[in-house]
Amino acid sequence: MTNRVEYGGTGPDVLLLHGLGGQARDWDRFAAELTRAHRVVAIDLRGHGRSADGPWSWRAVLDDIELLGLDNPAVVGMSLGGMIAAHWAARHPECPGVISFDGHRAAATAPEHYAGLPRERVLADLARLRAAFDAQTATLTRPGADLLAQVADSFRQDDTVAVLAALRCPALLVLAGKALPQAAPFAELTAAHRRGLLRDLDAARAANPLLTVVEVDANHGMVFEQPVELASLAVEFLDTARK
Template sequence: MGDNMIELTVESGPVPIAVRDHGGDGPPVLLLHGLGGSMAHWDPVVPELTGTHRVVLMDLRGHGGSGVGPWSWPAALADVEAVIAALDLGSPAVVGMSLGGMVATRWAARPGCPGAVNLDGLRGYLTAPENYPGLDPALREKELARLRALFDEQAAAVTGPLAEIIDDLRAAVEEDHLAACRAARSPLLVVAATENLPAQDQFPELTEAYRRGLDRDLATLAEVWHVQVERIGSSHAMVREHPAEVAKLIREFLAV
């Protein structure tokens, strides 16, 4: 953390939102983490961005140092709006990883955003049958049931404030977010991972079919004038695995 870093709390209605302002040179960019994470997940990327941007981070409601409140997309967007207003950021770029990317994509539905970035927050793994092309239906249902049981086990282990909203968050993450990408009214960068997390290796046929379906739909998304699609040779944990490459994608997109 640099000498110019400031930590503060912003009130979004009754929910306190933890914020960290790293300062930096250039236009503001607001970074949003993924489900179960915190702003600390961006630590490897922050030094890569402060040379070109004023970098601000926030903990989503129910995460990190923020308070808990009912989860919904409008509530999450209201939290983003409260942080932007409190820090007088004007019209910042908004960048999110996974769940944060889904929020950033919905922020891009508002005109005037200079750019939004969705890092692999595109489609949950428990999705519609047509999103697993080429997979035998019986195997698909068997593997989805096995994956659902794994997610149930993980959710049951969640503690603290996040446990109060984990069911709503799981439902939100498992939505298909390609439609929200198409509905963006501001420039949007979509970055898809091409490699597996260790847990995904337990479901090889399901994962391959999922990627086929996602590639099929990303091809149509790339035809939308305001959406740029990129792929990165990384797993879903791209912020930790390849921070310099992630930061480069962000910088180049926002410089256009």
């Protein structure tokens, strides 16, 4: 069963999707702003919060959303939730709009996605990055190790940048302008990742005029840092997208 949080509000439906390791209530401050113009619902993704466990795949989590019975919602996500929002719009071209807050491709991705760094260095740094991630998540009970491994597999199978390039509904990708402090030991890998991301997003925007990319002066946790400002950005985008 998928746990949902009804924030209320009147207007078109908007669904909020949290990031990996998060929960529906991560949106409390942001959602309070959005309810002025929308009916807002958030969920705990499978294996998170109060939702049931289950095998992870893009298809499985999209099926969970289908069962909510929402009326053609706009979908807003942070990090992993932003990736899911893009996949939802790929399944539903009639979606009124999707917003991804720094949900594009994982930090640990294919070597060709890191620009300007020798492949051997990329592979060595990725091994260190995965070891650090494993150490950080080893003590977690939810999401469990099996789900985390399945999410990592889904990242390797599908590049969300390619999904964004093929969308047929309005989409907004909000990029973090600052790196997380935890990324400092991987500064060169992070910089190469960003160069590759910006390169590929330029190509995605050229292929898809419905895709808008903006950058904000915040890090990956932007929804927690600037909930009011980002909610205002979201309302403006969704209002324009529905016209």
